[in-house]
Amino acid sequence: MILTAALGIPLLGALILVFRKQWHEQSARLFTVAVTGVPLLLMLISWARFDSDGPLFQLMEETEWVPSLGMGFRLGVDGVALAISTMSALIFMAAAAYPVDTKGSPRQYYAWILFLETASLGVFLALDLLLFYVFFDLTLVAMYFLIGRWGHGSPQYSALKFFLYTLLGSLFLLLAILGLYLASEPRTFDMRELIAQQPLAAAGPFASIIMLGFLLGFAIKTPLIPFHTWLPQAHVDAPAPASAILAGVLLKMGTYGLIRIPYSMMSQTFVEWALPLAVLAVVSILYGALVALGQKDLKRRIAYTSINHMGYTVLAHL
Amino acid sequence: MFVALGAGYPTVAVLHFVAHALMKAPLFLIVGLAGDKAASYQLKALGKTALPNSLKFATLGATLALAGLFPLGAGWTKEAIVTAAGHYTPWAAVATALAGGLSAIYAARLLFSLFPRFYGVANPETAADQQNERFQQAAIYALVLATLAASLMWVPGIPQQVAGWFDSGVPPFKAWELALSMMLVATGIVLGLWLANKNRHASGESTLSIFISTWMGLPGLARLLVVNPVLRVAEGLAYIDDRAVDAGVTATARFANWTGVMGDRIGEWLFDEMPEGLARLSGRAGRQLRQLQSGMLHHYYFVIAAGFVAIIITFAVGTLMGDML
Numbered sequence: 001m002i003l004t005a006a007l008g009i010p011l012l013g014a015l016i017l018v019f020r021k022q023w024h025e026q027s028a029r030l031f032t033v034a035v036t037g038v039p040l041l042l043m044l045i046s047w048a049r050f051d052s053d054g055p056l057f058q059l060m061e062e063t064e065w066v067p068s069l070g071m072g073f074r075l076g077v078d079g080v081a082l083a084i085s086t087m088s089a090l091i092f093m094a095a096a097a098y099p100v101d102t103k104g105s106p107r108q109y110y111a112w113i114l115f116l117e118t119a120s121l122g123v124f125l126a127l128d129l130l131l132f133y134v135f136f137d138l139t140l141v142a143m144y145f146l147i148g149r150w151g152h153g154s155p156q157y158s159a160l161k162f163f164l165y166t167l168l169g170s171l172f173l174l175l176a177i178l179g180l181y182l183a184s185e186p187r188t189f190d191m192r193e194l195i196a197q198q199p200l201a202a203a204g205p206f207a208s209i210i211m212l213g214f215l216l217g218f219a220i221k222t223p224l225i226p227f228h229t230w231l232p233q234a235h236v237d238a239p240a241p242a243s244a245i246l247a248g249v250l251l252k253m254g255t256y257g258l259i260r261i262p263y264s265m266m267s268q269t270f271v272e273w274a275l276p277l278a279v280l281a282v283v284s285i286l287y288g289a290l291v292a293l294g295q296k297d298l299k300r301r302i303a304y305t306s307i308n309h310m311g312y313t314v315l316a317h318l
Numbered sequence: 319m320f321v322a323l324g325a326g327y328p329t330v331a332v333l334h335f336v337a338h339a340l341m342k343a344p345l346f347l348i349v350g351l352a353g354d355k356a357a358s359y360q361l362k363a364l365g366k367t368a369l370p371n372s373l374k375f376a377t378l379g380a381t382l383a384l385a386g387l388f389p390l391g392a393g394w395t396k397e398a399i400v401t402a403a404g405h406y407t408p409w410a411a412v413a414t415a416l417a418g419g420l421s422a423i424y425a426a427r428l429l430f431s432l433f434p435r436f437y438g439v440a441n442p443e444t445a446a447d448q449q450n451e452r453f454q455q456a457a458i459y460a461l462v463l464a465t466l467a468a469s470l471m472w473v474p475g476i477p478q479q480v481a482g483w484f485d486s487g488v489p490p491f492k493a494w495e496l497a498l499s500m501m502l503v504a505t506g507i508v509l510g511l512w513l514a515n516k517n518r519h520a521s522g523e524s525t526l527s528i529f530i531s532t533w534m535g536l537p538g539l540a541r542l543l544v545v546n547p548v549l550r551v552a553e554g555l556a557y558i559d560d561r562a563v564d565a566g567v568t569a570t571a572r573f574a575n576w577t578g579v580m581g582d583r584i585g586e587w588l589f590d591e592m593p594e595g596l597a598r599l600s601g602r603a604g605r606q607l608r609q610l611q612s613g614m615l616h617h618y619y620f621v622i623a624a625g626f627v628a629i630i631i632t633f634a635v636g637t638l639m640g641d642m643l
Contacts, residue, residue: 229564230567287555290551290555291559293549294553
């Protein structure tokens with residue numbers, strides 16, 4: 001129940017914030033910081049319970065949802081997920097504590113932060129492909145509102161550009177997920193079974209198309225050149241804590257997805273695509289660094305250094 | 319330190335690393351204290367400033383360690399590095415010893431620039447200054463004492479013990495290397511003293527010294543060959559990124575906008591015109607039909623008669639067609 005609690009408690013916190021109309025800035029912030037402390041604590045406990053000599057995925061929590069379609073509510077961790085979710089929980093706590101101009105709507109702001117935390121942790125803890133996808137897209141919704149309502153500059157433009165661009169990537173991701181699902185025998189969305197099955201191992205061109213879908217989706221999210229142009233705008237116009245979450249948590253979903261899905265479930269095809277991906281990563285590294293150097297706005301500069309660093313992360317996969 | 323690592327003596331590198339830290343830290347603190355008092359870090363200004371008398375000996379300890387003089391710890395590590403380099407080739411040992419000699423020159427120059435009347439009259443300092451600086455001085459003395467404690471490295475067995483912790487060895491000193499190195503250090507100290515005196519009495523900076531002290535124009539060259547071109551490329555790429563790379567996205571957005579506007583103008587008109595047009599036609603038909611209600615009896619009789627004729631014709635045609643089939 002520990003992982004479900006890590007997801008459920010921030011969501012509950014968000015709902016409480018929505019309904020407690022009498023809370024102002026200070027109380028809302030304190031409440032949020034306290035609530036974000038809980039998933040962090042739970043992740044640390046999970047870390048302590050994790051057996052590094054044990055099976056790949058541990059602390060499993062699953063419930064069948066639509067058994068005939070192989071859909072289920074499945075949560076679990078491996079080393080990567082554990083590290084990344086603990087780090088994310090810490091970032092959320094820091095972001096919640098950071099004082100920000102909530103423009104007269106503090107409860108709503110903090111409620112969105114907590115909702116975003118649920119969605120983000122859900123991405124990292126999900127062991128069902130469809131659940132992964134749902135949480136992946138929910139993060140976009142939360143971030144859209146955080147940027148659009150509490151941002152500065154041209155926040156609505158930036159929020160919309162961010163949302164539509166990354167949603168386009170999600171569309172490719174969904175199609176690829178469905179392709180992978182349809183190739184599995186028996187049909188399942190369970191990540192552990194897909195990793196064991198390697199459904200598209202000998203599928204030739206079809207596997208390449210599915211891989212392209214995954215790579216496009218994750219390349220837009222990571223982001224890799226040339227699908228990166230949503231990031232600088234979003235970073236500059238977002239409020240500082242939302243920028244921190246965008247850089248520290250949301251961008252990681254792209255590379256995490258790369259490890260969790262194509263790298264693990266389509267290993268053979270991944271090897272074939274390794275070189276082009278490596279080239280793209282190196283281009284991102286160099287281009288990101290150079291364009292960062294050429295920026296005059298500091299937040300834009302940091303945004304481009306994110307692109308540079310995500311290039312390193314992707315290169316490390318290969 | 320890298321010479322020691324490259325020669326395969328990591329212990330020596332680590333010990334040098336420690337000795338270096340212990341003597342460099344107080345040097346920085348001393349220069350910081352002096353620089354604060356002089357409001358400048360120029361050697362001439364520092365030399366003219368009244369520094370605490372007690373600091374003289376702390377500076378002496380630190381600078382002699384910098385020079386690598388026996389029996390200070392940094393001296394042992396420097397000799398060990400010379401010996402380590404000598405394992406590769408004797409010329410490497412000579413080169414390292416020469417480098418050590420150069421270190422001695424600048425160490426001595428620093429000492430005698432800070433304290434030009436080292437061997438002369440003590441520098442006066444106010445009691446208030448001494449009170450304010452007691453923590454700074456305490457830190458400096460502590461570090462210099464630690465530097466002096468590092469002289470234990472000269473005690474036979476101690477470096478070997480440390481090497482044991484790292485599973486490696488310590489090179490045994492060679493007499494000629496030791497002699498050469500120490501001679502170069504001694505020469506360096508004398509040269510440093512001479513340079514310090516010369517600098518103190520000189521009226522301005524010579525062109526040569528300016529050239530050397532500004533890294534022989536290398537920063538300017540680096541700026542010309544590397545920094546400026548890279549910055550130009552970076553700015554160009556930033557420009558392209560904003561315009562060209564994002565152009566596809568912006569164009570897509572503009573196209574989407576255009577389809578929206580077209581949809582709103584033409585599409586909506588078309589889709590709306592179907593029910594609207596049908597409604598208009600129905601209305602017109604209704605109005606036309608209403609005209610039949612003229613209220614005049616003879617019009618109604620005419621319509622009834624016309625209708626009756628139409629029925630008869632329909633039946634007649636139907637019967638005829640039925641007969642034919």
